[in-house]
Amino acid sequence: LTEAGSTNPFVRYRWLLDSYRKAMAAGSNDADFVSLVRRLDEAVAGVAGQGFAVTPLTIERALGMAVGVPGRLWVKDETGNVGGSHKARHLFGVLLHLAIDGSPSASQGELAIASCGNAALAAALVARADQRALRVFIPTWADPLVVAELQRLGATIEVCERRPDEPGDPSYLRFQEAIGTGMVPFSVQGPATPTAIDGGRTLGWELAEQLAVARGRPGRLLHLIVQVGGGALATAVWQGIQGGIAEQWLDLTPVLHTVQTEAVAPLNRAWRLLLAQLEPALTGEEHEELLDEVLGGAARHPDRYMWAWEHPGASAATGILDDVTYDWLPVAEAMLRSGGTAHVVSEAAIERAHELATRHTASPVDHTGSAGLAALLNGLTRLEPDDEVAVLFTGVARG
Numbered sequence: 001l002t003e004a005g006s007t008n009p010f011v012r013y014r015w016l017l018d019s020y021r022k023a024m025a026a027g028s029n030d031a032d033f034v035s036l037v038r039r040l041d042e043a044v045a046g047v048a049g050q051g052f053a054v055t056p057l058t059i060e061r062a063l064g065m066a067v068g069v070p071g072r073l074w075v076k077d078e079t080g081n082v083g084g085s086h087k088a089r090h091l092f093g094v095l096l097h098l099a100i101d102g103s104p105s106a107s108q109g110e111l112a113i114a115s116c117g118n119a120a121l122a123a124a125l126v127a128r129a130d131q132r133a134l135r136v137f138i139p140t141w142a143d144p145l146v147v148a149e150l151q152r153l154g155a156t157i158e159v160c161e162r163r164p165d166e167p168g169d170p171s172y173l174r175f176q177e178a179i180g181t182g183m184v185p186f187s188v189q190g191p192a193t194p195t196a197i198d199g200g201r202t203l204g205w206e207l208a209e210q211l212a213v214a215r216g217r218p219g220r221l222l223h224l225i226v227q228v229g230g231g232a233l234a235t236a237v238w239q240g241i242q243g244g245i246a247e248q249w250l251d252l253t254p255v256l257h258t259v260q261t262e263a264v265a266p267l268n269r270a271w272r273l274l275l276a277q278l279e280p281a282l283t284g285e286e287h288e289e290l291l292d293e294v295l296g297g298a299a300r301h302p303d304r305y306m307w308a309w310e311h312p313g314a315s316a317a318t319g320i321l322d323d324v325t326y327d328w329l330p331v332a333e334a335m336l337r338s339g340g341t342a343h344v345v346s347e348a349a350i351e352r353a354h355e356l357a358t359r360h361t362a363s364p365v366d367h368t369g370s371a372g373l374a375a376l377l378n379g380l381t382r383l384e385p386d387d388e389v390a391v392l393f394t395g396v397a398r399g
């Protein structure tokens with residue numbers, strides 16, 4: 001492969017992308033794929049002021065000290081990414097699939113997303129770059145600054161009121177109706193847009209490769225902590241880490257921990273329902289067999305484990321308030337297989353995590369972005385001195 005050392009993750013790790021494999025299977029070649037990525041990336045840079053580049057991974061000693069894991073806390077900082085969060089990774093990945101599928105341009109298929117924050121902004125940037133029309137379904141309480149930016153980028157806005165006796169998120173319901181009428185899903189959730197996971201994996205591949213290069217000492221476990229809203233981020237990063245292990249970049253055994261807030265915690269509820277079906281006494285093969293059976297049952301009857309959180313509360317971590325964890329099953333499976341925990345953290349812990357993140361690092365991270373740290377304030381224990389911990393600072397503070 002040429003350009004193996006590229007700093008654009010969609011070039012650097014391209015042979016791992018589903019879109020790349022699809023393009024090759026359709027008779028394209030490596031050079032054509034690279035030119036496609038370069039052309040779209042330049043267009044993104046034209047709209048966003050920057051294209052995609054590998055984001056920094058740093059060891060944060062002062063912050064590690066403050067949260068009880070001195071010398072082994074790694075922070076992957078997405079705040080300088082296109083659109084100020086990791087979300088554009090998902091959507092650029094979707095755009096590559098649309099391009100390779102020969103998907104209709106703006107006049108034939110309007111793109112649609114339900115979101116009020118980082119995902120909507122990323123969608124608007126990426127859609128605009130490829131001159132595709134985008135409709136964004138937002139709640140009544142969406143941040144006016146974000147709405148103004150969406151409008152500036154040419155997106156059509158649909159404000160979705162809650163209808164009496166209608167359970168679930170009205171924006172998501174209106175989005176689903178739009179897809180039913182033929183709009184093209186351009187979301188950051190696996191069930192609505194399966195190709196959204198593909199590009200999100202670049203974050204995990206970067207993390208695996210960067211950790212392998214930076215650590216330089218033998219280790220045991222990598223505790224990866226991910227804040228979860230819809231669950232696509234955790235799903236994608238976990239897959240990326242597994243890919244990095246398969247590529248033999250990383251020799252640590254990863255353990256996935258997730259963070260939701262007390263305000264909305266449907267993933268923790270699903271995880272506890274699954275745990276209740278496992279028998280603590282079982283180990284080894286017997287445990288794996290029972291786990292396979294329980295997960296198989298969950299795949300057949302997802303509604304028994306995941307349903308809309310009845311009374312969503314408020315939190316400063318606004319990006320993880322999805323009332324349904326759409327991509328919950330792969331995340332729950334990763335936690336159960338790796339021995340991680342679905343943390344539910346208090347608002348005080350979200351605030352404290354943000355305070356420590358901004359005091360001890362130079363990152364302009366927001367409360368959602370630093371929420372993963374809250375697991376360390378929430379009694380994430382049983383860490384051995386050889387274990388590494390990684391958190392993702394996923395979003396920039398705005399306004």
Ligand SMILES: Cc1ncc(COP(=O)(O)O)c(C=O)c1O
Nearest residue numbers: 118229230231232233319394395
């Ligand atoms: C900054 C930030 N971090 C994390 C997340 C959570 O990602 P996901 O919804 O894929 O779980 C979001 C989602 O909006 C976000 O904006």
